[in-house]
Amino acid sequence: MGRYLARVTDTEATDTKNPNLNYGIVVDCGSSGSRVFVYCWPRHNGNPHDLLDIKQMRDSHRKPVVMKIKPGISEFAASPDKVSDYISPLLSFAAEHVPRSKHKETPLYILCTAGMRILPESQQKAILEDLLTDIPVHFDFLFSDSHAEVISGKQEGENGQRSEEVAKNLLAEFNLGCDAHQTEHVYRVYVATFLGFGGNAARQRYQESLAASTLLRNRVLGTQTGLSPDSPSLDQSQFLYSINPHSSHPWEFSDYCATRWAVLRERFDRGLYASHADLHRLKYQCFKSAWMFEVFHRGFSFPESYGSLKTALQVYDKEVQWTLGAILYRTRFLPLRDIQQDNFRGIHSRWRSFSFVYNHFLFLGCFGVVLLSILLYLLRLRRIHRRLFHPGSAPSLWIHEGLPQKNPQKTPNPL
Template sequence: MVQSCVQCHKIYLKWPQCCQRISCQKEQLSGVQQITILVFTFLFLAIVAIIFIEIQYAGQEDSRYQLSSLQSIGNAHISSHGPDVHYGIVIDCGSSGSRVYVYFWPPHSGNPQDLLNIQQLKDTDGNPVVKKISPGLDTFGTNPGAASDYIRPLLEFAKSCIPQLHQKETLLYILATAGMRMLDEMVQKAILDDLQTDIPKEFDFVISENNFEVISGKQEGIYAWIAVNYILQKFGHGEEDHPLVAVEIPGEDSKKSPHIRRRTVGIIDMGGGSMQIAYEITSQIQVDDIPKPLLAEFNLGCHNSDIEHLYRVYITSFLEFGANRARDRYEEQLVKSTSLLKQSLLTSQNATKEPSETEIPDACLPVNLVLESKDKTGIVNTFRGSGDYLQCQNMLIPLLNLTVPCHREPCSLNGVHQPYINFHNSEFYGFSEFWYTMEDVFRIGGLYEYETFNAQAKEYCVNKWSKIQEWYDKKLYPKANENRMRMQCFKSAWMTTVLHKGLKFPEDYKNFHSVQYIANKDVQWTLGAIIHRTRYLPLRDLEKMGSSHIKPSWWRGSRLIYNEYLIVVCIFIVVMAIFLYMKRLKLCPKRPTETLSRVPSMSYFRTESDQIEQGIKFKTSLYP
């Protein structure tokens, strides 16, 4: 380039600006253009790198936040036990016996809004790890010192299912229910003290102060409600399709900013002696109106301030309203209503006839079924079935005690307050007797339809008992025993009467399900118990992860806005780079074009060698 310039200066004396222009253009290219291009390229690559890193981090964070939803809550069988798996044991000490359940869960997902992914342990065949012993723990009221010997087989069984490496970190809960509640408090304490003293000497499980206790019926109902909704994934916050509901949170203006989350389901559990109902209350007005004994407020989150998992649940239990106790009360009512007739028969001339002549007609038994039953005083009463299902339903209404004064409207059974239920936006699950009554004989367990169920019940009740016995002997009803066949008519009428006349469910309600299993799981309140009692454990995992790995709740929602700002900044930088480039070009102005008279001839552009070749210039030499 230097040589060209010299040639230019030497040959083209008429255009002295040549070298100046060439030099200026070179300066522009090396100075303005190169620097501008380098700066722009650097900024562009930096912005692209920032966006890429942010998206990659966000993807990893989303994967971590969604870990709990990706870990299936289906069949919870694990063939190998990883070092990070945790275990828990819950022993249900009921009136008829005690059962042990073993649960496990992987590390917490890292999202403070997620609960632990607790699942029931299963054996290699896929069966739940459960063991039962009889009789109940309450039978040791006169010998509390033998309680630990009684419970030892259950602990040995659970120990054999848990790797030794994890046993020192395994939580143990022994929770007693109905039978133990009937004992004096001093006797209860003596039994629990024996367990608290002896078990730590033989087993390495984690035992805290309140791990062994007698729980109330209210607690048991709440645990059952938690278990059902947990299995149905109603406590999650993913994108799965779940009905939503607006919840009014105490201390917040919910009308201006309603809190939206997944709608939970209600439960109705009818056993042999009692019945429980529980469902969430979402209105603050209703919460304020409910008597405190009928309301349970609890938080399932690892922080007490977590409004995502704050629940207020209406829960009540009706003693004597279980199916078996209802039958006892019904028989007492029949005996009382026919006592005058029986008395007249006994004092008449026919008093020496067979007792069959004083049989009590029973519309709730199949036709011609003769049933002998002993009352509280030891007197045996004989009932003969007439199979009139509609009459049976009407005769059961007085047992609901609907005439008891209702001190706070609305009320259900026994004058007990029952908060308003939105039957257009709710769902209920019925357990125990609801399932057995619908499934064991009628085989229509699941979604309940009043008309279908009533038709099945009427058809069954009008059959003669001899015909039903014939069906039973042919094993046409493998799920039912003979007592179920005898009581099916009565229990069908009792179930529908309680549901529609007592609890005020509309006959056209389409969201009531009778269930025994949910997602192939046998629903037990023990699952709800361990979920509630381990709710603070995620705090330990969150502390390990460190605050740098935990983003605030607005983080994911702000990424879209953040990326939009990056794009705007990128466009601004490009425009500014172009503007600066154009401005720098003006620092080296271009000279005006000269006139045609000053334009050089063709020879002007020829080199020295070209001119010699054309004879324009003669070569001179220093040598002759």
């Protein structure tokens, strides 16, 4: 029941009028496109052993606040000055959902993965510099130099993993606790990344290999294969496989790869494919289906008859993305900051109460001293006034003051 209630709560629209909610933005700059994720969390509960309760923000229609654009950021390697314009729609989208009053305290992280890792370091630096220079001019998010980076494959794997794996050779350890000396939230996970073996990089290598073999065959046979749409270069390898989602068998031969592009485009224009399909997916679907077949069955050795392999985009209505792990890791010290601020407020509040009482007593004491001084001064003036207006007492006054008498009377001579 508790799990069900938590699931219902997570799917509710985010209450943007709640002043106690904090927000965070993560932009995943991948090889084929970039996506922005907006997260939110309430104030920390004060327990240093608990992590922040970070959830994906949902709009008024209870849909996750996510937006994707294409192509990948690495496509701007030759024109890094256009990167900020490229990523601006994602940040504008996030800015529309995060309350305006929260912008200056909302951290923004731009994390680049495989596509950027392939680029030379000089090109990576040029792209990041453009982001760091232009974004603060147009957006008020909390965005510093350390918030834009090219993360390693190991970091990406650590962000995506949240359970301990039994492995000896590729173990990574990270601490999600707000105190680096605490080990309660230290996790050891299996991390393996194979740079250059993703779908896009594999397709590029495959195209280069196919072009080289076709040119060699043309040179040997004296043909013109692959040089015009009328004589395409046909692939006779295993990359003719494709997914048939209506089949009980997860992988089988399909006529999709054999269909001419003009026919596929015409079907797309008529809306015969799924709503999330686009031209980019249409163009690369054939190769990626075959690539997945090779990765799972030839690479990971899953039997072709294995029927229990399923893909998961969401778990309890939460998208399975490494970006959640990334913001959880980067905000791990915020609970400690909140706890310290609460402690400071408590100490400050007690000091204010004490100082209020102390200041009142000090004021009353000072007021009493001043009042007593005034009274003593008035009494002394009264004494002086009385002696001045009573002549018989005047000599004693001068004698009492230690001063010579004025106009002393001469005593008559008895003689």
